[in-house]
Amino acid sequence: MSEYAFRLGPEWYVNPASRWQFFVNMGVGAVKFKSDLGGDDGRGFASVGLGARRGWQPGAFRIELR
Numbered sequence: 001m002s003e004y005a006f007r008l009g010p011e012w013y014v015n016p017a018s019r020w021q022f023f024v025n026m027g028v029g030a031v032k033f034k035s036d037l038g039g040d041d042g043r044g045f046a047s048v049g050l051g052a053r054r055g056w057q058p059g060a061f062r063i064e065l066r
Contacts, residue, residue: 005031007047021053028036 009027025048032042051064 001036002034003031004034005029007045009047015055021055022049023053025049025051026035041065 007029
C-alpha cells in the first residue's frame with residue numbers, strides 16, 4: 001500500500017521570541033491511497049492544529065495536535 005499526501009497552509013506563532021513557542025496552524029490538502037490489491041482512493045481535507053515548539057540553535061523539537 002502506498003500513500004501520497006500534501007498539505008499547505010499558514011502557521012501563527014503566539015510568542016515567537018520565547019524558547020517555548022506555541023502556535024496555531026490551518027491547512028488544506030489531499031491524500032491518495034494506492035492498494036497492492038488494485039483499489040485506489042483519494043480525497044481532500046482541511047485541518048486546524050495547535051502545538052508547541054522548543055527552539056534552539058540550529059534546530060527545534062516540535063509537537064502538534066490536529
